[in-house]
Amino acid sequence: MRFKLGLTGSIGMGKSTTAQMFADAGCAVWDADAAVHRLYGPEGAAVAPIGKIFPQAIENDQVSRDALRRIIADDATALKRIEEIVHPLVQEDREAFIAAHPQAIGVFDIPLLFETGGDAQMDATACVNVSRETQEARVLARGTMSADDLARILARQMPNAEKCARATYVIETDTLEHARAQVQDVLKDIEQRLQHA
């Protein structure tokens, strides 16, 4: 892999849809959320180490997110200890992915790319963006979250405007067509960078 692009953005802003556009264009795409799900799932590498410090987090040989949420609510140090286990395992998963994929450009869909400092391991970053109104409409349309749930999540994360200000590229996800055109522009720019490297 010659170029690693970190793709980020707030909840419901279109990361997965945009990542699929990069995949359609021939990039290898890795998804941090999917990696955490594998690590927490049956035979996942996080099950034993999390079970060692929080046996009550394990249900049916998997890590239960509901149980983790309860543990974190009761113990201010718990999230940090969980992250100390999960982050190195996520990194291992990403490195195995890089080693296994021959594509020149890899796209790394990482919701908390800037919050976790993951951008330091990327050659460039892209942030998806859409208006707060459209974001809320999209998240509520899924039917899994209320406006209050969304507000609570947003209050704990870096504002999307700041993510966009830090990113090398900003991809507006107002329409599919517009986003696809910007994905092509980003890829052209990366190809030029690779030619001059």
Ligand SMILES: CC(C)(COP(=O)(O)OP(=O)(O)OC[C@H]1O[C@@H](n2cnc3c(N)ncnc32)[C@H](O)[C@@H]1O)[C@@H](O)C(=O)NCCC(=O)NCCS
């Ligand atoms: C402690 C846990 C269980 C808390 O989970 P919880 O679902 O309550 O988290 P949170 O309220 O932040 O998010 C609620 C939902 O919104 C989604 N979400 C939150 N932020 C984003 C975002 N920027 N983009 C997309 N989806 C998001 C989450 O995936 C989740 O489905 C979880 O965060 C966890 O397992 N953390 C340790 C692993 C970790 O550090 N992961 C980060 C990636 S390396």
Ligand SMILES: Nc1ncnc2c1ncn2[C@@H]1O[C@H](COP(=O)(O)OP(=O)(O)OP(=O)(O)O)[C@@H](O)[C@H]1O
């Ligand atoms: N460029 C776009 N134009 C129009 N609609 C879009 C665009 N990108 C995404 N959407 C729509 O917005 C919603 C959220 O998109 P998506 O699931 O890709 O977001 P996400 O950032 O990956 O969210 P999460 O990480 O929270 O799952 C979906 O309903 C999707 O169809």
